[in-house]
Amino acid sequence: xxxxxxxxxGKDLRLELRSRVALNQIxxxxxxxxxxxxxxxxxxxxxxxxxxxxxxxVAVLFSGLLALQRSFSVEAADGNHDALRLSGLxxxxxxxxxxxxxxxxxLVLEVLLAVGVAVLYSTHLGGWPLLLxxxxxxxxxxxxxxxxYGVVAAGLRVRETLLPLLLLPVLAPVLIGSTRAFEAALGxxxxxxxxxxxxxxxxxxxYIVAGVLGFGPLLEEA
Amino acid sequence: xxxxxxxxxxxxxxxxxxxxxxxxSRGTLILGILTLVALGTLALFALVLSPDDSNQGDAVRxxxxxxxxxxxxxxxxxxxxxxxxxxxxxxSQWWDLVAxxxxxxxxVFTAVTLVTGMIWGRPTWGVYWVWDARLTSTAMLxxxxxxxxxxxxxxxxxxxxxxxxxxxxxxxxxxxxxxxQSVNWWRTLHQKPTLFSNGLGSKIEGLMLFSLFLGFVxxxxxxxxxxxxxxxxxxxxxxxxxxGIDASIAARRAxxxxxxxWEGTP
Amino acid sequence: xxxxxxxxxxxxxxxxxxxxxxxIVTIVRGRALSKQVPPERRRWS
Numbered sequence: 001x002x003x004x005x006x007x008x009x010g011k012d013l014r015l016e017l018r019s020r021v022a023l024n025q026i027x028x029x030x031x032x033x034x035x036x037x038x039x040x041x042x043x044x045x046x047x048x049x050x051x052x053x054x055x056x057x058v059a060v061l062f063s064g065l066l067a068l069q070r071s072f073s074v075e076a077a078d079g080n081h082d083a084l085r086l087s088g089l090x091x092x093x094x095x096x097x098x099x100x101x102x103x104x105x106x107l108v109l110e111v112l113l114a115v116g117v118a119v120l121y122s123t124h125l126g127g128w129p130l131l132l133x134x135x136x137x138x139x140x141x142x143x144x145x146x147x148x149y150g151v152v153a154a155g156l157r158v159r160e161t162l163l164p165l166l167l168l169p170v171l172a173p174v175l176i177g178s179t180r181a182f183e184a185a186l187g188x189x190x191x192x193x194x195x196x197x198x199x200x201x202x203x204x205x206x207y208i209v210a211g212v213l214g215f216g217p218l219l220e221e222a
Numbered sequence: 223x224x225x226x227x228x229x230x231x232x233x234x235x236x237x238x239x240x241x242x243x244x245x246x247s248r249g250t251l252i253l254g255i256l257t258l259v260a261l262g263t264l265a266l267f268a269l270v271l272s273p274d275d276s277n278q279g280d281a282v283r284x285x286x287x288x289x290x291x292x293x294x295x296x297x298x299x300x301x302x303x304x305x306x307x308x309x310x311x312x313x314s315q316w317w318d319l320v321a322x323x324x325x326x327x328x329x330v331f332t333a334v335t336l337v338t339g340m341i342w343g344r345p346t347w348g349v350y351w352v353w354d355a356r357l358t359s360t361a362m363l364x365x366x367x368x369x370x371x372x373x374x375x376x377x378x379x380x381x382x383x384x385x386x387x388x389x390x391x392x393x394x395x396x397x398x399x400x401x402x403q404s405v406n407w408w409r410t411l412h413q414k415p416t417l418f419s420n421g422l423g424s425k426i427e428g429l430m431l432f433s434l435f436l437g438f439v440x441x442x443x444x445x446x447x448x449x450x451x452x453x454x455x456x457x458x459x460x461x462x463x464x465x466g467i468d469a470s471i472a473a474r475r476a477x478x479x480x481x482x483x484w485e486g487t488p
Numbered sequence: 489x490x491x492x493x494x495x496x497x498x499x500x501x502x503x504x505x506x507x508x509x510x511x512i513v514t515i516v517r518g519r520a521l522s523k524q525v526p527p528e529r530r531r532w533s
Contacts, residue, residue: 006432152386156376161237165372166390169365173404180408199404206396217310242528245518261504269500280492284499291503316532330510334503345492412530423528444507451514456530458521 001093004169008089008097012071013104021070024106030063034116043121052121053182057175060110061142065164067105068146071098072154072163091216093148099211104141110135127185130193134185137200138178144207145170151218174200245454247443253447260440266435272429280346286433288338291331292360292442297329298445299363299394302370306391309384318384319460321391322374323452329367335360355409358400366397379467380460 003184016022036147037055048055117123125131154169177196184193268286275282305321310312339357340350351357374387426434522530 119379148389152373152389156378158376162372162376165365166369169362169369169401170393172362172439173400176404176408195407196404199400199407204402210389210393217385217388241522241530243519243522245515245522269496273498279498283496287500287503319519319532334506337502337506338499341495341502345495448507448511448514449512453512454502455518455521456524456532457532458518462521465525481492 001090001096004089004093005096005100005156006201008178009100009104010097012074012098012101014102015074016048016101016105019067022067022109026063026070027109028106029066030109030113031116033059033062034113034120038120048121049123052117052123053186054175054179055121056117056182057138057178058111059113060106060138061168061171063108063109063113064102064142064146065167067102067109068150068167069163070146070157071102072150077155080148086094091219092212094219095151095171095211095215098150099140099143099208100145102147103139106139106143107135110139123186124184127188127190127193129147130181130190130197133178134178134181134200136173137204140204141174141200141207142171143172144211145203148207148211148214151215223446245404245451245458250447250450253443253450255441257447258445260436260443262414264433264440265437267429267433270431275430278342278346282430284338284342286302286437287441288335288342288435289434291338292335292356293333293438294441294445295328295331295360295363296398298324298331298449299367299398301325302328302367302391303393303395306394308386309388310392315380315460318388320449321388322371323449323456325370325374325391327393327448327452329364329446331441331445332360332367335363349421353409354396355402355406358405359398362401362405363398365392366401371393371452377425380463 034055037051037059038048041051041055043049048148114125121167146163149166149170150163151165152161156162177200181193181196184190184196263287268283272283272286274280301324302321304318305317308317309321336357339360343352343357363469370387370390373390374383376383376386442470
């Protein structure tokens with residue numbers, strides 16, 4: 001299973017490296033979102049600074065949606081679904097591989113967004129242990145839930161509108177948790193943030209298990 | 223002989239009254255009457271016989287529908303998850319349709335909960351909406367249910383729809399639990415808990431308690447009645463979809479049969 | 489006080505109206521679809 005996962009992750013990431021869609025389109029989109037928030041929230045009034053953690057994670061969520069949509073459109077475009085199914089790879093491995101690939105892309109995105117926020121919103125980054133762990137856990141949550149619901153929506157013409165409808169309500173706790181954790185880290189009270197990391201870990205675990213078990217049946221007729 | 227011929231010509235007509243002509247039955251008729259009686263009694267007690275509340279005044283009369291609706295909305299959600307699990311485990315269409323019907327009715331009840339909550343909030347808090355834990359969680363419940371319903375209504379064949387919807391459905395209850403927990407933490411850690419207290423005070427008693435109890439009975443009966451009808455309707459919808467497929471298969475076979483006969487006829 | 493009764497009335501009317509509409513739509517669709525399905529397949533068995 002792990003071997004298959006690494007195979008699939010490697011394939012997805014190599015694909016991305018060659019096409020560079022994430023780099024050329026999704027990252028600029030994310031930065032654009034940050035800029036738009038600055039237009040909407042007027043930097044002079046202090047709203048932007050106060051809302052920075054939330055805005056950061058909203059930008060991550062929207063960009064993550066794009067990355068997930070891309071991850072599944074790549075498969076559908078060349079009829080790869082059937083190839084994937086017939087390849088004999090362990091479905092659980094395929095799931096974990098996709099989660100891994102999306103996670104890597106998301107992590108790169110999040111680092112770049114953090115730089116963006118530090119520069120554009122003059123955020124002083126601190127509370128590093130909590131920040132880093134939050135980022136890792138939240139990324140896992142988004143990638144795991146996103147891949148599971150992604151395959152539920154896969155192969156359908158309505159995928160592009162269905163996936164956000166399914167995923168965003170589900171990820172609301174992740175938005176709440178990661179924002180609160182970031183607020184705690186940046187505000188110098190990390191002890192308030194760790195419970196949120198705990199909640200998100202439960203979430204991540206739930207979706208990894210659901211994905212590992214459910215990917216097989218779902219892939220059968222996708 | 224003539225009688226046989228007469229009967230023979232009558233036999234050509236479709237036996238339109240051999241099966242039920244609607245989703246109703248003796249059982250649902252009885253249940254429906256009980257529901258109406260219960261609702262009427264509820265209205266009597268809630269609106270006339272019970273006193274107004276010392277804090278909220280007459281607005282408490284909205285609570286007698288609001289609270290049961292909320293409870294049944296979450297119950298319907300739970301049924302949807304149960305049905306999804308059973309479908310995935312036993313491949314039983316019955317359970318999947320129970321899940322689907324429950325989810326749709328739960329969505330209606332959730333909307334009712336939200337609307338009554340908002341209408342109650344205006345005279346009590348002065349605003350239609352507050353981001354308190356309960357209302358926010360209920361809004362999230364509605365969104366989650368709508369997602370499930372969207373998957374079940376996809377333009378695809380039944381087995382695809384049912385399986386995908388069941389995966390979404392099975393995760394409904396875990397999602398609701400996690401959402402409620404995160405929203406509760408979020409709204410109570412930095413808020414004074416007394417600021418947005420529950421609509422019903424801790425000392426509800428007497429006629430008010432009885433009215434609430436009636437609310438649960440009446441709305442509960444309504445849920446059950448709606449569920450039976452909606453389930454049967456869903457069943458009919460699937461039959462029609464299947465009919466369409468069966469008809470195409472039969473047409474294909476007829477074509478093949480004709481060709482065979484044509485070639486084989488001496 | 490009268491003001492509050494306005495809200496109470498609005499809530500009850502909207503809610504009962506919603507339930508009524510949903511019930512009617514479900515039953516009407518049920519009858520319409522029943523006609524299109526052969527009698528032996530109209531109920532789960």
